[in-house]
Amino acid sequence: MLVGTRGATVRPVALAFRNPGTCHIGTCMRRQSAAVQPLALLRRPFSTGNAPRTQYAQQQAACRGRAARRRAVQTSALLGGLFGKKSDDGSSTRRKYQQRVDEINSLEPRYQAMSDQELQDQTPLLQKRVKGGEALESVLPEAFALVREASMRVLNLRPFDVQLIGGMVLHEGQIAEMRTGEGKTLVSVLPAYLNALAGNGMHVVTVNDYLAKRDSEWVGQVHRFLGLSVGLIQQGLQSDERRAAYACDVTYATNSELGFDYLRDNLATAADELVLQRGFNFCVIDEVDSILIDEARTPLIISGNADKPSEKYLKACKLAAALAPATHYTVDEKRNTILVTDDGYEAAEDVLGVTDLYDPREQWASYLINAIKAKELQKKDINYIVKNDEIIIVDEFTGRTMPGRRWGEGLHQAVEAKEGVTIQDETVSLASISYQNFFRGYKKLAGMTGTALTESSEFSYTYTLNVAAVPTNRDVLRKDQPDVVFSTEQAKWNTVLTEIQYMHESGRPVLVGTTSVERSEYLAKLLTETGIKFQLLNAKPENVERESETVAQSGRKGAVTIATNMAGRGTDILLGGNAEYMAR
Numbered sequence: 410m411l412v413g414t415r416g417a418t419v420r421p422v423a424l425a426f427r428n429p430g431t432c433h434i435g436t437c438m439r440r441q442s443a444a445v446q447p448l449a450l451l452r453r454p455f456s457t458g459n460a461p462r463t464q465y466a467q468q469q470a471a472c473r474g475r476a477a478r479r480r481a482v483q484t485s486a487l488l489g490g491l492f493g494k495k496s497d498d499g500s501s502t503r504r505k506y507q508q509r510v511d512e513i514n515s516l517e518p519r520y521q522a523m524s525d526q527e528l529q530d531q532t533p534l535l536q537k538r539v540k541g542g543e544a545l546e547s548v549l550p551e552a553f554a555l556v557r558e559a560s561m562r563v564l565n566l567r568p569f570d571v572q573l574i575g576g577m578v579l580h581e582g583q584i585a586e587m588r589t590g591e592g593k594t595l596v597s598v599l600p601a602y603l604n605a606l607a608g609n610g611m612h613v614v615t616v617n618d619y620l621a622k623r624d625s626e627w628v629g630q631v632h633r634f635l636g637l638s639v640g641l642i643q644q645g646l647q648s649d650e651r652r653a654a655y656a657c658d659v660t661y662a663t664n665s666e667l668g669f670d671y672l673r674d675n676l677a678t679a680a681d682e683l684v685l686q687r688g689f690n691f692c693v694i695d696e697v698d699s700i701l702i703d704e705a706r707t708p709l710i711i712s713g714n715a716d717k718p719s720e721k722y723l724k725a726c727k728l729a730a731a732l733a734p735a736t737h738y739t740v741d742e743k744r745n746t747i748l749v750t751d752d753g754y755e756a757a758e759d760v761l762g763v764t765d766l767y768d769p770r771e772q773w774a775s776y777l778i779n780a781i782k783a784k785e786l787q788k789k790d791i792n793y794i795v796k797n798d799e800i801i802i803v804d805e806f807t808g809r810t811m812p813g814r815r816w817g818e819g820l821h822q823a824v825e826a827k828e829g830v831t832i833q834d835e836t837v838s839l840a841s842i843s844y845q846n847f848f849r850g851y852k853k854l855a856g857m858t859g860t861a862l863t864e865s866s867e868f869s870y871t872y873t874l875n876v877a878a879v880p881t882n883r884d885v886l887r888k889d890q891p892d893v894v895f896s897t898e899q900a901k902w903n904t905v906l907t908e909i910q911y912m913h914e915s916g917r918p919v920l921v922g923t924t925s926v927e928r929s930e931y932l933a934k935l936l937t938e939t940g941i942k943f944q945l946l947n948a949k950p951e952n953v954e955r956e957s958e959t960v961a962q963s964g965r966k967g968a969v970t971i972a973t974n975m976a977g978r979g980t981d982i983l984l985g986g987n988a989e990y991m992a993r
Contacts, residue, residue, distance in 0.1 A: 502574060506574045506577050510574060513554045513557070516551060517557065517558065520558040535606050545606070545607070552603040553576060556598055564630065566592075572599070575591075578879060579597065580855070583875045583876065584858070584868055584877070586859065587858075588881050591879070593858075594624055594695070596857065597613055597624075597693050600693060607690075608658075610655070610687050611691040612661075612689075613662075614694045616663065616696050618663055619960075622641060638659070640661070641660070642654050642655070642662035651684040655670075655687070664844060668847050672842060673711065689850050689852065692855070695858075696857075698856075698860055706843050706845060721776045722780070722823055724776075725779070728757060729783070732753055734785065740786070747786070780826070782820060784827060787820070794948060800821060810948045815836060821833075902931075902935065905921065906935055909941065913969055918965060918966065920972065922974065923972070924973070928973075929971050929972070930947070941969055947973045961987035962987065964982045964983045965985065968986075
């Protein structure tokens, strides 16, 4: 069971008016006299003359006309497939690839009859054919059948026909939408093996270090069994270790590590300093919508040291603490910006004893704005944690800490001043790139996720990537319940706690997803008070160390696990727990 804890506040809904004088009928808005009372307009009979009645009838007719035109557009769009496309069951994809699937299935008895050594000897033969100029499409049936048999022998997992379809979709440079639990991790092995035969290398990108390591150690066994080399990129690797990993036939990495290695290579002064010494040939991205859509514009920046920290950070921090929101500044949390008001500028200039905050000789404005951002937008245990006299950023998408990463343009120093830790040297940007621009540099790009059709137009426009819905192996029996919205946060937590208690008493394992370290620890406190045992997984170092064990056992009977998003999309939870992991 998955319990979401993202809070929302319900505001009173105006039935007929949002403000005096604006009438809402469907989606038609028409200005009325400000003196007219809400709802009364719709109920009061017209008693004098025909003009008001005629005017009212004309307005109603106009609204009905607009509503009719809207319905006509929706009907046209529905018949054109605009809405139907988003609920594609994959039947068209199955028909497209069924002939190739049958061909792969016909080869299965041949490979089943081979010994392990004979099976492994097939890889050099396929490599020779591909390097000799034979197209990958012509060796695809043999390569996929070979991987299927190797997977069965090494992992005791036989890829289903629908997984073969998913592999072909990826090989063709498309995005495969596969439902939760359909085995996307195993699917990625098929196109990875096929494209690695050319000897140019290929990358499998995941959203966090845990998944990259898990996949390289688990499904990477198939590649190793068949004679391919497998590399893994993790935080903390030295340049020679990274170079060796990228030189492998198949390399598992996270999007951030891959992007930063690219930037560091662009700053290299000699060829032997490069770690990415081959071109960007083929890349398969797991949870592709998270990386290419949600994080598309996220900038990756490498900075260098500049000036020593200024005392102005401390003064600006004290000044920001004295300023009041709404009066001296406004906060736009959606755009992550603040705007200082005229009163705010005047108050700041009076306190600092300057005539202009934007004076280029002093530049107080940037210090003040960063101090207010640190106060209002950067929250402890949400955006960062404090460890060993240092501010460590928490990645908003993965929930993981990013040691060594710093915010730019003085924001990190402003947060350091706010928390009272040592203010480190200022930095200057040396190189920068967004994920959007980086991944468009691959010759062939593919991805897989459980939710892609809803963003199909954006994938097509930005990356020229088509989305194909892959059918499920069996009919889906899981029930996806609708979201529940509460008027207050306390009501939400009370309901969550009650639901956890009920499920826990019945023996069902419960996973509770939270949006921040702060919320996860608040829920942990509530569960402690009720006496329910639980496991906590968030960005705190003491919890990260037990991550693998926590995830492996979160499916045991009666288990309760609280996790931030650091557990990661795509993390598998086995019902009953992972006995093999505990045995190791």
